[in-house]
Amino acid sequence: MSNFTALPTTLTQALHSHYARNQRWGFMWALWTAILWGAWYVPGTALWYEHPYVDIPIDHQSTRLAATAVMTWIHAITVFLFLLLWNTSLGKVKDYARTMVRFRKISKWYALASLCGGPMAIFGSYMAMGFIGPVFAAISSLFYPVIGAVIARLWYKEKISKRAAIGMCIIIFGGMVIYGPSLFGEMDASNPNAWLGYVGGIMSAIGWGSEGAVAGRAMDVSDPDVGIHCRFSFEILFWGVFILPALAMFTDLPIKSLIIETVTHGKAMLWIILASACHAYCYTSFYKSFSLIGVGRGEAIGNLYAVFALIFIAAFTLQLPQWYFIVGLILTVLGSFVMFSEPAESVSNLRDHTDMNSNTAKG
Amino acid sequence: MKLHQKGFLLVALSKSNTLWDDELIVQAFIEYNIFGDYSEKTIRIALDELSAAGLITRVEEKLEMNKQRAKLLFRYQLSDFGKARMIDTGLLDG
Numbered sequence: 001m002s003n004f005t006a007l008p009t010t011l012t013q014a015l016h017s018h019y020a021r022n023q024r025w026g027f028m029w030a031l032w033t034a035i036l037w038g039a040w041y042v043p044g045t046a047l048w049y050e051h052p053y054v055d056i057p058i059d060h061q062s063t064r065l066a067a068t069a070v071m072t073w074i075h076a077i078t079v080f081l082f083l084l085l086w087n088t089s090l091g092k093v094k095d096y097a098r099t100m101v102r103f104r105k106i107s108k109w110y111a112l113a114s115l116c117g118g119p120m121a122i123f124g125s126y127m128a129m130g131f132i133g134p135v136f137a138a139i140s141s142l143f144y145p146v147i148g149a150v151i152a153r154l155w156y157k158e159k160i161s162k163r164a165a166i167g168m169c170i171i172i173f174g175g176m177v178i179y180g181p182s183l184f185g186e187m188d189a190s191n192p193n194a195w196l197g198y199v200g201g202i203m204s205a206i207g208w209g210s211e212g213a214v215a216g217r218a219m220d221v222s223d224p225d226v227g228i229h230c231r232f233s234f235e236i237l238f239w240g241v242f243i244l245p246a247l248a249m250f251t252d253l254p255i256k257s258l259i260i261e262t263v264t265h266g267k268a269m270l271w272i273i274l275a276s277a278c279h280a281y282c283y284t285s286f287y288k289s290f291s292l293i294g295v296g297r298g299e300a301i302g303n304l305y306a307v308f309a310l311i312f313i314a315a316f317t318l319q320l321p322q323w324y325f326i327v328g329l330i331l332t333v334l335g336s337f338v339m340f341s342e343p344a345e346s347v348s349n350l351r352d353h354t355d356m357n358s359n360t361a362k363g
Numbered sequence: 364m365k366l367h368q369k370g371f372l373l374v375a376l377s378k379s380n381t382l383w384d385d386e387l388i389v390q391a392f393i394e395y396n397i398f399g400d401y402s403e404k405t406i407r408i409a410l411d412e413l414s415a416a417g418l419i420t421r422v423e424e425k426l427e428m429n430k431q432r433a434k435l436l437f438r439y440q441l442s443d444f445g446k447a448r449m450i451d452t453g454l455l456d457g
Contacts, residue, residue, distance in 0.1 A: 011426045014435045022411055098367040105453030220416050221369055221452045291412040
């Protein structure tokens with residue numbers, strides 16, 4: 001996003017080129033979010049087929065939930081390490097420390113976002129993968145941009161143009177076309193714990209939708225690479241200091257042995273590391289796109305993860321996509337193009353400042 | 364501890380009526396003891412993000428010709444929304 005142009009141009013041309021470049025970067029980051037998020041479902045599901053998770057009987061609800069909590073915590077720690085690598089290479093580690101220490105006014109929003117994204121969305125998604133399956137886990141989150149866009153609109157008055165709203169609707173409809181028939185195929189009446197998977201799916205949609213809107217409060221005044229690092233730092237603390245110790249102390253769930261068996265089992269750790277690599281850089285792209293094209297647009301393009309999830313799942317399970325996949329693919333790509341075709345300058349000015357100022361004044 | 368980079372840029376703008384991006388870059392270079400193209404681009408991206416979020420506004424722009432290259436420069440001003448967000452986040456006294 002350099003301000004330099006190779007050839008001398010008029011000011012108007014240079015400005016248009018500058019805005020278009022910012023918009024392109026914003027949408028590119030959102031597209032990376034979709035690719036890496038889609039890829040995440042493969043290692044995320046494979047983890048359930050490894051020791052110690054595969055050994056937990058299907059009817060041991062509480063143990064499977066404890067296992068989900070443990071894998072989410074270890075996942076958060078490895079994501080943190082990948083982000084440390086990222087921010088070290090970008091020279092932003094000092095900025096991370098400077099942002100973290102301003103808890104009362106800034107990083108508290110990342111702490112709240114981590115509650116929405118971690119114990120709610122990622123935990124819910126692992127539940128959906130473990131209790132039902134990856135296809136359901138993917139479809140159940142498809143509505144998160146609608147939740148994010150509505151919260152962003154109501155809370156801090158982010159503009160949603162008619163064109164953006166139409167694009168979002170097409171993308172969501174496309175996702176439903178892709179996953180709807182598969183969803184019914186995955187429903188299994190013989191699985192008494194399926195309801196936990198459905199609850200997990202709802203948690204993931206609400207969690208991810210609200211996470212983007214909440215994190216947006218802090219991202220206004222801080223760096224997105226640093227912000228996502230703060231968010232995962234708080235998630236590690238919530239699981240490691242509060243939730244898991246409480247479960248270990250007040251229940252007879254095998255938290256300690258699950259942690260030890262996970263970190264000492266090579267294949268489980270391999271899947272967690274692969275899942276974390278996808279998630280770390282998916283989230284980085286996600287937060288970067290918010291800064292340039294807004295929460296609503298970033299989340300809607302990120303929703304193309306459904307297409308990529310199906311491609312990756314098909315590649316690893318060798319089950320070819322059905323006809324409705326092609327229809328859904330066309331719809332979701334069409335939806336993203338409807339959003340992308342907004343004039344560049346309109347994306348450069350995302351907020352309804354007049355409304356915001358009057359709200360602030362009232363507050 | 365020093366302010367984080369975006370916080371510093373906002374505070375610098377709150378102390379002046381308007382500032383060109385080159386002036387902000389010089390101030391950030393001195394504050395954080397950094398230099399070079401990479402650091403300059405990082406600060407320009409931060410200004411782009413602050414502008415897209417509506418915290419600062421571009422009040423003037425100019426095209427500077429320099430050895431076959433054209434460089435787009437912006438003069439920024441803190442917006443009312445930016446001031447409100449700075450007060451919310453403890454960067455400015457209300």
